[in-house]
Amino acid sequence: MDPRIGPPFGSSIPIIGTIGAAVLAPVLVVAIALRVVFLDTAPGEWYGDISTVYEFTIALRQGEVPPGWFVLGIGPLYPALIRPVLWLLGDTFFAFKAASAVVSLFGIVLLYVLGRQLFGRPVAAVSAGVAAVSSWWLVFSRLGDQQTMNPTLTLAATVAAVAAVRTPRSIALPTVAGTAASLGLYLYGNTFVLPALVGAIFCAELVRRHGAMARSCAVAFTAMALTAAPIVVASIDNGAMIGGQHYGSRLASPWDIAPGLWKAAGAYVWAGDASFRVNVVGDPHVDAPSLVLLLVGIGVLVTDRRRRGLLVIGAFAMLHVPAILAGPDDLPSAGRTLAAAPFAYLMIGVGLCWLGDRVTERWTRVWAARLVATVMVTITFVDVQWYFGRYVPGLPYANTPIAASIVDFADSLPPDVTIYLVGADWEPSGMPAEKSIRYEMERPELLVRLDPATIGCATLVELDTPSVLVWSPFLDRPPLDTDVCGIVDDVRLYVANGDRPVFWAGTISGDR
Numbered sequence: 272m273d274p275r276i277g278p279p280f281g282s283s284i285p286i287i288g289t290i291g292a293a294v295l296a297p298v299l300v301v302a303i304a305l306r307v308v309f310l311d312t313a314p315g316e317w318y319g320d321i322s323t324v325y326e327f328t329i330a331l332r333q334g335e336v337p338p339g340w341f342v343l344g345i346g347p348l349y350p351a352l353i354r355p356v357l358w359l360l361g362d363t364f365f366a367f368k369a370a371s372a373v374v375s376l377f378g379i380v381l382l383y384v385l386g387r388q389l390f391g392r393p394v395a396a397v398s399a400g401v402a403a404v405s406s407w408w409l410v411f412s413r414l415g416d417q418q419t420m421n422p423t424l425t426l427a428a429t430v431a432a433v434a435a436v437r438t439p440r441s442i443a444l445p446t447v448a449g450t451a452a453s454l455g456l457y458l459y460g461n462t463f464v465l466p467a468l469v470g471a472i473f474c475a476e477l478v479r480r481h482g483a484m485a486r487s488c489a490v491a492f493t494a495m496a497l498t499a500a501p502i503v504v505a506s507i508d509n510g511a512m513i514g515g516q517h518y519g520s521r522l523a524s525p526w527d528i529a530p531g532l533w534k535a536a537g538a539y540v541w542a543g544d545a546s547f548r549v550n551v552v553g554d555p556h557v558d559a560p561s562l563v564l565l566l567v568g569i570g571v572l573v574t575d576r577r578r579r580g581l582l583v584i585g586a587f588a589m590l591h592v593p594a595i596l597a598g599p600d601d602l603p604s605a606g607r608t609l610a611a612a613p614f615a616y617l618m619i620g621v622g623l624c625w626l627g628d629r630v631t632e633r634w635t636r637v638w639a640a641r642l643v644a645t646v647m648v649t650i651t652f653v654d655v656q657w658y659f660g661r662y663v664p665g666l667p668y669a670n671t672p673i674a675a676s677i678v679d680f681a682d683s684l685p686p687d688v689t690i691y692l693v694g695a696d697w698e699p700s701g702m703p704a705e706k707s708i709r710y711e712m713e714r715p716e717l718l719v720r721l722d723p724a725t726i727g728c729a730t731l732v733e734l735d736t737p738s739v740l741v742w743s744p745f746l747d748r749p750p751l752d753t754d755v756c757g758i759v760d761d762v763r764l765y766v767a768n769g770d771r772p773v774f775w776a777g778t779i780s781g782d783r
Contacts (some may be wrong), residue, residue, distance in 0.1 A: 449494030
């Protein structure tokens with residue numbers, strides 16, 4: 272496979288067309304900066320999906336695997352891979368966010384490699400640069416959830432497959448490609464199509480080159496089969512659970528496919544994910560300049576009529592299939608289509624480099640370089656402002672960390688003090704989740720949840736001491752009239768982020 276017939280796109284543009292892989296260094300510097308700055312506070316609140324990853328990670332550490340190997344759509348691969356980061360940083364929300372950031376950085380490097388394989392250094396550099404700042408991937412790179420692994424694993428499988436078909440005598444490359452493809456079955460629904468994607472690459476080359484690819488195809492498909500076997504057996508053994516909870520219950524009916532396609536396409540143009548956790552509600556998944564370049568890139572690849580274009584456009588389309596098959600109600604979805612993001616970035620890179628070549632033809636190389644630089648600076652500014660200026664402030668309760676504030680308070684108490692938490696989910700979005708407090712506390716065994724409906728003087732009299740009572744900051748006053756009860760002393764409203772209330776707390780008197 273020689274996808275670069277003729278000069279690569281952007282070869283006429285100074286700097287990115289000449290200095291090669293060195294351009295990846297500043298891209299990674301920018302990517303790292305955007306993934307670590309304010310990472311401890313943005314986002315600030317642990318939520319349900321992070322608890323699922325946490326519980327899966329702890330289970331694997333204890334040698335336990337859930338039936339069917341999936342919990343709420345999350346497979347064992349990501350919790351297993353991030354264990355070194357958690358070993359270094361502890362089982363904290365910051366550690367989970369750092370793990371997401373590290374995984375995404377590997378993905379950016381792999382995107383550069385794939386771009387160079389298919390289109391040459393200029394497209395590789397621009398695509399990696401767009402990926403480094405793109406708000407779509409950036410959100411998941413800082414979230415602490417497992418979706419950021421989807422594009423990274425997809426890129427690893429594709430890079431290995433492209434390298435394998437260009438090196439038909441290799442045994443290692445098709446083995447890696449087949450293994451990485453089937454590992455998608457252990458990750459998330461978005462990556463279930465990786466065996467089909469990688470298999471299509473090998474089959475296309477087998478049809479074109481026959482005997483020259485026979486051994487590579489045999490090795491790749493053998494690796495796929497061996498890697499997939501355990502999860503296939505687990506799925507068969509737990510068929511009722513898998514079909515009822517994970518896949519079968521979510522399959523779209525035939526008449527839902529067209530609405531799903533419409534919503535999936537619209538996510539890039541007029542209406543993106545409606546979840547505040549991963550998007551400014553309803554914003555498209557790419558910024559306006561990137562959208563224009565994406566459309567240009569698609570047009571260029573369609574008219575280019577080379578296999579590289581078919582690969583990129585085909586992979587981009589294929590990686591939307593699982594989300595579409597899950598039905599239109601959950602579309603558009605930034606997380607369930609994130610594996611397609613790198614191929615969108617490749618097409619954006621193709622579009623910008625193609626425009627740069629046209630500017631060179633009409634004017635000069637200097638003007639082409641100015642165009643590329645201006646567009647990249649614009650995309651960076653738009654996406655960084657979107658994340659820190661709109662997404663983070665738009666998180667529930669203006670990203671005020673209620674759970675983290677309670678954890679800090681609890682950890683500051685003497686080690687024998689019990690913390691009685693009156694309910695949870697005080698804020699309309701569900702903050703704070705009890706698990707987001709318990710899983711980060713130094714002494715989680717001292718956290719006891721009380722039902723707000725049963726709180727009364729008689730209840731408080733029975734509580735152990737020394738202890739404190741913690742309750743919602745959104746109540747106008749404590750849950751009991753302390754003048755009548757005389758049990759809760761030193762009542763205080765705690766605040767964070769300046770003056771935002773985060774919880775009430777009072778000491779339960781031992782003199783009753």
